[in-house]
Amino acid sequence: MSFKYTFRYLTFCILFSLTACAQLVEKPLMSFSENLTAAVLDQNDPELVREGAPTFLLLMDGLIRQSPENPALRGAAAQLYSLYNAAFIEDSERSKKLANSGFAHGSQAYCMLAKIQNCDLNKIDFEDFEKSVLKSNIKDIDALSALSTSWLIWIRSNADDWSAIAQLPKAELALNRIVQLDGDYGQGTAKMYLGIVNSLRPPALGGKPELAKKYFEEAISISNGKNLAVKVEYANSYARTLYERELHDQLLNEVLEAETNAVGFTMSNTMAKEEAKRLLASADDYF
Numbered sequence: 001m002s003f004k005y006t007f008r009y010l011t012f013c014i015l016f017s018l019t020a021c022a023q024l025v026e027k028p029l030m031s032f033s034e035n036l037t038a039a040v041l042d043q044n045d046p047e048l049v050r051e052g053a054p055t056f057l058l059l060m061d062g063l064i065r066q067s068p069e070n071p072a073l074r075g076a077a078a079q080l081y082s083l084y085n086a087a088f089i090e091d092s093e094r095s096k097k098l099a100n101s102g103f104a105h106g107s108q109a110y111c112m113l114a115k116i117q118n119c120d121l122n123k124i125d126f127e128d129f130e131k132s133v134l135k136s137n138i139k140d141i142d143a144l145s146a147l148s149t150s151w152l153i154w155i156r157s158n159a160d161d162w163s164a165i166a167q168l169p170k171a172e173l174a175l176n177r178i179v180q181l182d183g184d185y186g187q188g189t190a191k192m193y194l195g196i197v198n199s200l201r202p203p204a205l206g207g208k209p210e211l212a213k214k215y216f217e218e219a220i221s222i223s224n225g226k227n228l229a230v231k232v233e234y235a236n237s238y239a240r241t242l243y244e245r246e247l248h249d250q251l252l253n254e255v256l257e258a259e260t261n262a263v264g265f266t267m268s269n270t271m272a273k274e275e276a277k278r279l280l281a282s283a284d285d286y287f
Helices: 010-022 027-041 046-066 071-088 092-114 126-135 138-157 168-181 185-197 209-222 228-239 245-257 266-281
Strands: none
Touching: 046 071, 046 266, 071 092, 071 138, 092 138, 126 168, 138 168, 138 185, 168 185, 185 209, 185 228, 209 228, 228 245, 228 266, 245 266
């Protein structure tokens, strides 16, 4: 499974974290962010979101210029940049630029709360980063989410650079800490990403498919099966990696048969169904 091409349709789940981040921002902006997030999550036209997202990105950057030391704003910007990049950007050079912006905001959000002075997390020793992460508590969980998701998208955008791939264990560490603090965080978002991360390599190369399967199934349960993107990624990342055709087709057909409209999931479900059709159409050639 190529790391470069995963995290595409699942990234609309990033918006669940934006709702949490909004709780930390001033009240007028909080209300605006919450309403905007809800509108996007329940939108069934991805093209409309694609066209409107850049305006909100510029707005977020403007707000950060006014309040550069606000970790909640930084975290929300990191999530939005990552969402837009992973869901809509095909050009590799542009993807890298957006990923750099998202990861910069995500890093700053975390470093402010963790009181890390030199916030170059790609260069920090794993042991030092681990000590910092293990000190985090529930109040830091949104910053951990912003950091881990923006880091994963940054790694994906730089998948042609082995030094970028080498940062994956740090992002996974942050995700594991989120699950330790709140296993249901983001309606299972962290567990979805952990399912993907543990599916990236086949067992012979150190992958952990059984752990990945556990995370995917728990994520499905947490959303009561309403988040169809989880099943798509389960099929794409896990079933294809292990060449389990029956599970692959079962998951994708369940997606196509399921209700698209669901509060908080309509946008991701719309895109998930499109991807499910594509994966089923290519299944004979893949398997």
